[in-house]
Amino acid sequence: MLTISRTLALPESELVERFLRADGPGGQHxxxxxxxVELRFDVARSPTLPEPLRERLLARRDRRLSDDGVLVIQARRFRDQGRNREDARERLVEVIRAAQVVPKKRVATKPTRASKERRLAGKQQRGKLKQLRTKKPGLE
Incomplete structure (x- = not known):
């Protein structure tokens, strides 16, 4: 069991691990x-995830998420397999915990009168600056 929070834990059967050769230091070994380690978790077909959490995970713009809803995490930071395995699992937990946070709904507000005036004053100032850049007739 991979524990995400007090209310959510992923069974080992939903995680697919693949081991591959890592690049980097280590010599001939x-x-x-x-x-x-390449850890795969099928977000789209997981029976464990609550539906709102699944939708938030799938809606994220994450390059690790494939088109068919599989989250692929590669861990090759360390030289030994056990530490890379733990690193991949920790990163999966972080991604899911981040998606558990429900974003606040944005409340539409109208701009204040002062902010409208500041915007218009800025536009006038930029217009005057551009006016100064133009060539005046008869000054050549």
Whole structure:
């Protein structure tokens, strides 16, 4: 079980781990061991996730989310497989916890009179500046 919060935990059966060779330091040993971890979690078809959370996860613009709703996290920060595995799981927990926060609805407000006047004054000032840049006839 991967615990996300007090009310949500993902069963191991929903997580798919694949081990691959990592690049980076390690000498000849790195060419023989598969220390990098690719963790896959199917957000779209997970029976554990509540529907509002699933919608927020799928709506995020995350490059790690594939077109068919699978979240793919690659961990190759460390030299050994166990630490990379833990790193991938921690990052998955962070992504899901971030999606648990319900964004506040934006309340539409009208601009104040002072802000309208400041905007118009700025426009007039820029217009005057541009007017100064134009060539005046007869001054050539």
């Amino acid at each position: 790195v060419n023989r061991t598969e220390s990098a």
